[in-house]
Amino acid sequence: MVSKNQIKLISGLHQKKQRFANQLFFAEGVKVIQELLQSNFELEHLYTTLNDFQTVHASKRTVINEQELKKISALSTPNSCLAVFKIPAEKEIIHSGLILALDDIRDPGNLGTILRLCDWFGIEQIICSKETVDIYNPKVVQATMGSITRVNVSYVDLKLFLAQTKLPVFGTFMDGENIYQSKLPQDGIIIMGNEANGISEEIEKTVTSRLTIPRFGELQKTESLNVATATAIILSEFKRNS
Amino acid sequence: MVSKNQIKLISGLHQKKQRFANQLFFAEGVKVIQELLQSNFELEHLYTTLNDFQTVHASKRTVINEQELKKISALSTPNSCLAVFKIPAEKEIIHSGLILALDDIRDPGNLGTILRLCDWFGIEQIICSKETVDIYNPKVVQATMGSITRVNVSYVDLKLFLAQTKLPVFGTFMDGENIYQSKLPQDGIIIMGNEANGISEEIEKTVTSRLTIPRFGELQKTESLNVATATAIILSEFKRNS
Missing domain, CATH: 3.40.1280.10 (SPOUT methyltransferase, trefoil knot domain)
Known part of the structure; x- marks a missing residue:
């Protein structure tokens, strides 16, 4: 179950201003979320309709239904999952290559x-x-x-x-x-x-x-x-x- | 002024089935419409909010307002014009190059x-x-x-x-x-x-x-x-x- 406050937060993250204020962004779909999880991006919370991503700690993972996913998704045809991540600190610019x-x-x-x-x-x-x-x-x-x-x-x-x-x-x-x-x-x-x-x-x-x-x-x-x-x-x- | 029948026809042309049945399609925006007019595509009717395209015969040109354009456009932010063209006969396949x-x-x-x-x-x-x-x-x-x-x-x-x-x-x-x-x-x-x-x-x-x-x-x-x-x-x- 996704709370009203969570819906409000994630809907806000569609806007740049809110992403900046909260230092959060979200990704959708198994492939992109998996790549983010395997890299240095820090997960804030994962929402899934499939009870997958079992390796994610229970405190950071909520199984939701498709109606709930539709409320937070940016896609016209939502995928099966959406994950909120922290925006990482900007890395130093590489000045070669x-x-x-x-x-x-x-x-x-x-x-x-x-x-x-x-x-x-x-x-x-x-x-x-x-x-x-x-x-x-x-x-x-x-x-x-x-x-x-x-x-x-x-x-x-x-x-x-x-x-x-x-x-x-x-x-x-x-x-x-x-x-x-x-x-x-x-x-x-x-x-x-x-x-x-x-x-x-x-x-x-x-x-x-x-x-x-x-x-x-x-x-x-x-x-x-x-x-x-x-x-x-x-x-x-x-x-x-x- | 665009009639109810015209709105119905153009809305239908969003679907492949209706394009095929009517042998018509539509294009939006000055640049694309101009290129189509200058080539061999046959104009069925032009709708514009700007009173431009004065070289198009009056019987094939209707000045409409922005609300009307919004009703027939496929774009979330409609351009200034929309034109319906006949689907040309398929040309023979070029088998070289x-x-x-x-x-x-x-x-x-x-x-x-x-x-x-x-x-x-x-x-x-x-x-x-x-x-x-x-x-x-x-x-x-x-x-x-x-x-x-x-x-x-x-x-x-x-x-x-x-x-x-x-x-x-x-x-x-x-x-x-x-x-x-x-x-x-x-x-x-x-x-x-x-x-x-x-x-x-x-x-x-x-x-x-x-x-x-x-x-x-x-x-x-x-x-x-x-x-x-x-x-x-x-x-x-x-x-x-x-």
Whole structure:
């Protein structure tokens, strides 16, 4: 049985403000919850309809029915379980290797997919502008499929961060160098821009290497790629010869 | 003013069955509608809140208010316009060049993003299994960002189609050849599998070349890539040396 206060708390965690105030977030589904439990995330409380997760201490585990799950879930078709975790302290930024910088990514699905890509390509650090969607947004957590436990995500003043770095800074534009013909290093910062507006003007000034993903076909009318698919192509290019 | 019958018709078009029965679909937003108008799609009727699209004949254009748009829109935050188009006759399948085959892609956003990718990489033909989400689903139309006008999409018995083709058939698996080290032709069929289950067993039997997108990093715990980002990496690899 889930109490009224618990419902109120979890419903609040749909909002960034409440997540920040309580320093809590939640995840849904067996796979993501298991990955969080196996990593360093600290469980606050688990709610399940299946009487599973028996290794979780009884004081932190409540078996609920489907109607109760529906009340606390962020999904239109709720999974079988939902778990509230503590937001961990921000880790120190890793200043080596390839770093992905996100300039105002707004769509939770895109951020989650990008995190999953970073995990696949061994990118350990993502730097986000303050306006980028919160990593603990339930839709982001869901879309990461567990990768949230393995990639370090930091929110910074992106302009300031890029102004101070000594690493080369890469961005993709229509007029850049063909990415397929560029020599790409294994240390550097790759900037991905906002879904509608691309890389913002003030961030563009910090770019030291302008790249282009070439278009093919006769028409070449497509104006842009989705930011997650563009990230996939760019990370694959940086890593394929590493 | 939009009539009750029009509202009923357009609401019906949210469902595949009604789209098929009426041979109509709808698109929302200035950009997508403009691309459809400029291509060979035949307009049935345009509804706009902005008194724009003045080149559309008055008999096919109705200025409506935002409340009316909300009633017919598939979006939680409706754009300024919605247009109903006739579903065009299926074009003949193009049997040369690179062809993308989709084995049961269920998510409309994924199909739309994949279409946009094909447009970018000059892939003219997509073959879909009958279970793949309908290309005229409003969420697919939206996610294509206009690419729907430039890529030929055909729904077929995929198993039969692949059994009869003389082209090489590519699929990605955990145990395939490293895609970065493979010689990739410019004629062939690339199969992408279902979001949860990958390529189905009976389709897997038709694959003549098994490929792998290598994982990087120490942990290598990510189990899979999102199907749209995997498609991005694969198409980029096939095209980069073309």
